[in-house]
Amino acid sequence: MKQNARKAGAALLAVGLALGVPVAATAQTAMTGSQQLSLLYSSLARMDSETRTLATMKNHISVRDIVTVPVSSTQLTTSGRRTLVRAVNGSRHTALEAALGKATVADVDRSNGQSEDQSSLAEYLQHRGIDPNNVIVVDIDPKQDRENPRVTVFYRR
Secondary structure (H helix, E strand, C coil), rough: HHHHHHHHHHHHHHHHHCCCCCCCCCCCCCCCCCHHHHHHHHHHHHHHHHHHHHCCCCCCHHHHHHHEEEEEEECCCCHHHHHHHHHCHHHHHHHHHHHHHEEEECCCCCCCCCCCCCEHHHHHHCCCCHHHEEEEEEECCCCCCCCCEEEEEEEEE
């Protein structure tokens, strides 16, 4: 199963590179453009499960564990734009928007995970100047801490 997921991710990466889909760099992450692109396409392949995971998160997400990655639509090829549009249309995008409204962000870390200053992930993104309607996909990475995973938010500029 893991091998199939890796093959699918590699195939999506190859397609993305062939389509010339660049992902804009961000100062919040040390990932290179190709790593961001790989993560974007891997997340698109798992979009439904990532959205479900985000919607059912029990703990608050620390602001330190949120990385936003802008995807510049002006730099995308026509094929690349179509690929992204197909991925975020209709009920899938509606489910993602609902999940952004359910997940909570803690702006101040406390030992019990609670914070006086809490907001939904959608509200947090708005405060950062990112329209939640422009979110393409999220990636939830629990590798370092299952209880407090890292959340990467890909959005259209």
